[in-house]
Amino acid sequence: MPTVVEQAITLKGSSDMVSQFFSYAINAVLYMRGVYPAEMFEQRKAYDVNLMVATDQRLNAYLSQVLEQVKIWLSSGMVESLVLVLTDVAKAKQIEKWTFNIEMGEDAVKSRKKSKKSIKQAQKEIQALMRQIVSSVTFLPLISSPCSFDLLIYCDKDAATPEHWEESGPCDIVGEKIQLAEYSTGYHRVTGSICYTTDDDDEEEEEESESL
Template sequence: CAKGATASCVVPFETSGGELLRKPLASLSAGWKRVPSSVGLAMALQLSREQGITLRGSAEIVAEFFSFGINSILYQRGIYPSETFTRVQKYGLTLLVTTDPELIKYLNNVVDQLKEWLYKCSVQKLVVVISNIESGEVLERWQFDIECDKTAKDDSAPREKSQKAIQDEIRSVIRQITATVTFLPLLEVSCSFDLLIYTDKDLVVPEKWEESGPQFITNSEEVRLRSFTTTIHKVNSMVAYKIPVND
């Protein structure tokens, strides 16, 4: 998989209805070391509450944000029917998450791998690309730049930042994602999405991840969103969208 500042890794996904561009190989998660989400999250929250923020705990918190953030984008932008989402409570908000079994499996695989790369401080950004299914033209690009304090180690002293403070910052980002429907152009065509992850050049990645270019938008506007930090990882977010052509 090509990596670094000008290339990225992509895991393509297709709905059961066959509406998206490409389909992941059947053994997408083969060979990945996975930690059950409920166990990992409980451990992260315990470390955050009792000891401050650790490297592992920070990776868990950021990966969880991406899980909810990606779900929010897919719902808000109408990539999947609204009836395939269910409401959950998180960060003091009511969020929408998918109930589609294949999409759940796909996102869990991606987030679990991302979690390990966050722990290794080897990931630079995550991008959600929304494209026109028919033409392949990129219409939106949600970019989350990730900064990591590489001085943080397993045996480093925990960082002092409360879980509440981190959740307050994440809540502000999620609220902005929800509010983007007030200014983003309506997606009037059937759309697909890809997830791109930029990593360090020397990182070994699973063979089932395929090479991709950055998938930029021609003639676009960009809007900066809020950021949040665990004191180990910082996530800066923005969305770029294609400027509609007036008839």
């Protein structure tokens, strides 16, 4: 009988895999949280999960540009986290933050050896996280007002910022926090979390304002 050999992951493959995950994760959040109309998305299967991806050319061009740069930084170990922030347009208030922290072994960039983890193993872990992201809509608070989004990339201080990109400070949201699953490619380890505000948080802020 022939022996089945599982394909190992290279550093480039790991960077491609993490960047692709970010693309699907961002699209899933933008769809689930109603940042764009549902008709701007179409269904696509990835990681054996039915996901919604945007069909709008301008949005896709923007995401592709950002994630291509992220992929370059991933290969050199310069990305610390990718953060997707949702802002209530009417209140001009940040209401939700999706954080994906990225860890990379110190020797991973120098070592060009293939990862001990197979593509199949990594994709199984990504599948579990993506299923969790998709199901999060069942417990997150309903968003009834129009929202905008920002993508924040936190990098090593030596990373060269592309032209037209703006520097941003930290985004702090006071509210509930949920820790998501994690996955590893053998080169990169990605951990996710969601921080969101509730109606109770708004009421507490109003009470504090009135008391001042």
